Amino acid sequence: MILLERASRWYGQIIGINDVSCQIGAGVTALLGPNGAGKSTLMKLITGQLRPTTGRVQVLGRNPFANPHVFRRMGYCPEHENSYEDLTGREFVTMLAAMAGLTGSLLHARVREVIEAVGMTASADRKIGGYSKGMRQRIKIAQGIVHDPEVLILDEPLNGLDPVGRREMTELLQRLGQQGKCVVVSSHILYEVEQMTQNILLMHRGRLLAQGNIYTIRALIDRHPHRIQLATPDGRALARRLLDLPCVLSVRLNDAGASEIEIETRDPESFYAQLPALVLQEGFVISRFESPDNNLEAVFRYLVGEKA
Template sequence: MSQPMISLERVSRWHGQVIGLNDVSFQLPAGLTALLGPNGAGKSTLLKLVTGQLRPHTGRVLSLNQEPFANPVVAGRMGYCPEIDNFYEELTGREFVTLLAAMNGIRGEGAKKRVQEVMEQVGMADRCDRRIGGYSKGMRQRIKVAQAIIHDPDILIMDEPLNGLDPVGRREMVELMQSFAARGKCVLVSSHILYEVEQITDRILVIFKGRVLAQGNIHDIRDQIDKHPHHIRLTTDRPRELAALLIGQPFVLSARVDPKSEKLIEIETHQPDVFYGALPQLVISGGFLIERFHSPDNNLESVFRYLVGDA
């Protein structure tokens, strides 16, 4: 892991008698990380701590190796796209982003050029001179992203940035986030839509009940959940023969033919890497025809379900 750009060390934060975060520690380097967790898990508290809107009650938060709370230096190098809308409705999109640019020290002709560049980046160049009060949800979301990136920040925090966007808009926003990460920026994006997160990044940070349950690559995390067997579904021309062959392997826990589909075998293994490595030779030596092959466990939804269910 490269030098961390965001770091939390044994951080706790209370809201009255309610614990928002409880003894949380992690480090995030440059790149794109998805923050996952159900409502009430502590995501908003975490983002407010990282962006300097809150101070931890215990522990230490570092953004760009400095404490972010009430720190203008950190604020000037960080972009934040909040989930909620908070606009000057009477302004146009261009005027609003120009105002935010000025607050970040970008003024004059340089500001005009930069605002135009950003409007093109977020797909608002042809609509930014209309009043924000008449914008659709998707247009408002694009303007929020524009103000977050106007000063080309080193850290970009995005809270549910895909809300309100159509499929084209979601794809464009994902590409924008990925381009930032590719330039050595740290991008932390909060989302609750798991299938969309899988299109954004394979690096996740899972939070639940104020604690971090897991951090890292989705597939590495799944491999570490030893309590839950890895499920694989395989469709073949001779399912009973292949199932009998597989059940004899030491790395296979079970292999059964699905009674609803005579060609489908459902397999369980605690050693998926060994299984995937051995399967080609078993299929070739037995002369089996594999028509379809996939794992319902090899996705973010199953990883999240297992983590939360065990917590």
């Protein structure tokens, strides 16, 4: 449904995206990358707000720039929270639904339906100026889906939502993906994306680093030594026992009191599977457990290193 062929976009001397080629089909696809990676630029190219400096962008077989034929079948939820502050949520969604071509009773029925779907029925007749960040996010999503688009582009749609809101919106987007719609969601939080989909596009500094299944990406990551830090009162004893595990490459005591240890492993899945049994069996007390490599920045470090 979405095709990019060697698309680049420059803002004067500053690069937005650089030589990006990819195809995005039905289902939920996450566009993952840290701030400034080029996610928003890519979304603006797909939603026809920008033209590529070089290369080609096609949505539903057409050039999307200022193209009403594409917009009739596409929904967009921008990242920013700005809106028509003096309109109520319902008026806002109704106006944009009418602009998308809905009329008469279908218009009002559909507006009611999507407002309910995003959980805004109770607040729909309040002015947007008085909305919280989460409510703004919900009403933005409502305007994006009100005309039942085949392609839905959402820029950081879970920002500002509370955990319940995140779960509800994640489920809503998954449902849309299951219905065969092409849903593209941008995020800079790996965990958030993992809850939503397995298809990801990984961007960094304007380039598309990787595309595909999230487990493939994880496998790429797992080829590198993975660090795990533990805090325990009996660090030396735990370190000795951990060195017996075949998946552990090395163990380092981080402080003089040996209460913090850092483990290096090439097989984190296996390590995570074996650690609870070992701890229970030997009666170790673990007060802190974290992996500095289990975040998005680490993923990018690995992948950039891999490419280099």
